[in-house]
Amino acid sequence: MEVRNSSYLADAPVYDAQAHDAVVLVGDIGGTNARLSAWRAELDSPTATELFAKTYPTESFATFDAVVDAFLSEPAVQLSPPRAAALAIAGAISSNRCNMTNVNWLVDGDALSAKHGFRVSLLNDFEAVGYGIPALEPNDLVTLNDAPVLPRAPKVVMGPGTGLGAAQLMWDTGLGAYKVWPGEGSHATFAPRGWKQKALARYVTTLHGHCEIEQVACGSGLELIYEFLQTDEAANRPELLVGARSKKKAADISAAALLGTDPLAVEAVDLMFAIVGAEAGAMALRCLAKGGVYIAGGITPKLLPRVRAGALLEGFLMRKGRSPFHKILTETPLFVITNEKVGQIGAREVAKRLLD
Structure with missing residues (x-):
């Protein structure tokens, strides 16, 4: 579901707005594996470099917090600590929390933020796919119907996998970017x-x-x-x-x-x-x-x-x-x-x- 303002904690540290890049933590959390990666991202462009990535079997950890602790203790991550995190989860998000379906984990974005000192947002896995579309390169796409792409016009993303995911992207003038609206x-x-x-x-x-x-x-x-x-x-x-x-x-x-x-x-x-x-x-x-x-x-x-x-x-x-x-x-x-x-x-x- 949508990225919620509740994850923008008032007491979370504020990143230096003069900086041009930052390290962010990215998560892809499923029932079998939790994939975490650290990226150095340029704030004014889609350019980013993956610094470190690791996959953690969910059965090896009693809680998701323990997975995050393990990742943040990696030497490569400690060299460049993340300043924000977004976690895509195969499950329903409510108030920046997710009780996962296929593994007995509660993922609490606000609690993680308070513990580690950086802002954390949870989003549905297909919602994350929607936010990825504007950052794709031309060679990431195969054209089936060749028609002009109108700037700022609505977009649709859907596709078959374990289930059939779907979402809509609408241009948000205030954000100056697309906002993803997931659905069922x-x-x-x-x-x-x-x-x-x-x-x-x-x-x-x-x-x-x-x-x-x-x-x-x-x-x-x-x-x-x-x-x-x-x-x-x-x-x-x-x-x-x-x-x-x-x-x-x-x-x-x-x-x-x-x-x-x-x-x-x-x-x-x-x-x-x-x-x-x-x-x-x-x-x-x-x-x-x-x-x-x-x-x-x-x-x-x-x-x-x-x-x-x-x-x-x-x-x-x-x-x-x-x-x-x-x-x-x-x-x-x-x-x-x-x-x-x-x-x-x-x-x-x-x-x-x-x-x-």
């Missing part, structure tokens, strides 16, 4: 297009009682789509006569789709990307995202050959929709983010703002 729109009801997507929606609803967008547009969603495609009549899919139906992990489906060794895997990946593209187009229309729509997440960059095959772009453009809105989408830039560190970059940019 991926849990809205899936709106299928065409008979096969409608059959998929029925299949998922029969299994789970409801079909939301995320259930068919993420890693586990890819597995579910593959499972659904095997329910077709063998007369329509003779290859299903060769052996019994099988369940495959998302990584195996993706690998088979890239190699072209399993036609069902290719179809499953393309169907998922068509759904992702449709939701990206819907988000673009909701806020007229002429600043661009950016597809992130762990899955899409790894499957770029299938992305380039066109299912995602076709889903996005909504050719069979009403012509005025199809035209808006044709004029909306669409990109895939290939830089896997975009979330860390975003957290770094938030940490820099804490120095202002």
